[in-house]
Amino acid sequence: MADQELKQKIAEHAGNQPFITEGGHFFVFCADVNRHKQMAEDLDMDISETIEGIDAALVGAIDATLAAQNLVIAAESMGLGVCYIGGVRDGIIKISELLDIPEYVFPIFGLVVGYPNERDDSKPRIPFEDIYHTNRYNSNTKEIIKQYDETTKLYYAKRSGKKTESYMV
């Protein structure tokens, strides 16, 4: 997004997170099934039921997320830093208006991409063996979550002075 004033307005509706305007380039990723609607109209097909179903929403969201994560991998490989902004869904109506987004298209997250002023240590991850299930799903995860919570608390305590607690995903 190149329009700084527009970016400022979007930031206000996305939880007032200052790095949206200050952090570099800002992308808004959208699930888009409007094209399906247009194609169906051209083919004289009635897809009114499927286009409003959960599968259409999921497919749109998956497509956009795959594109975003490819962007993230490419950007990080070039030394850039990123931050996903789920906050755009807090102001989804207003932000859709600001961006002239048509029906059957909806923003799912924003993405700030820029050169970081400083780099933190990598955030701890849940150990691989605890998220990778072999043959059967292991639902016995309470202890894993508790341990991960402790590790994450220590990580954020080290990153003192940063307002990240509400986004510990």
Ligand SMILES: Cc1cc2nc3c(=O)[nH]c(=O)nc-3n(C[C@H](O)[C@H](O)[C@H](O)COP(=O)(O)O)c2cc1C
């Ligand atoms: C879908 C999604 C939405 C997010 N939304 C926000 C957000 O609105 N604001 C923010 O500061 N971080 C947001 N985050 C970023 C998380 O804070 C970030 O992923 C977390 O700090 C972990 O960083 P890591 O990628 O280094 O593990 C979001 C992350 C995801 C995946």
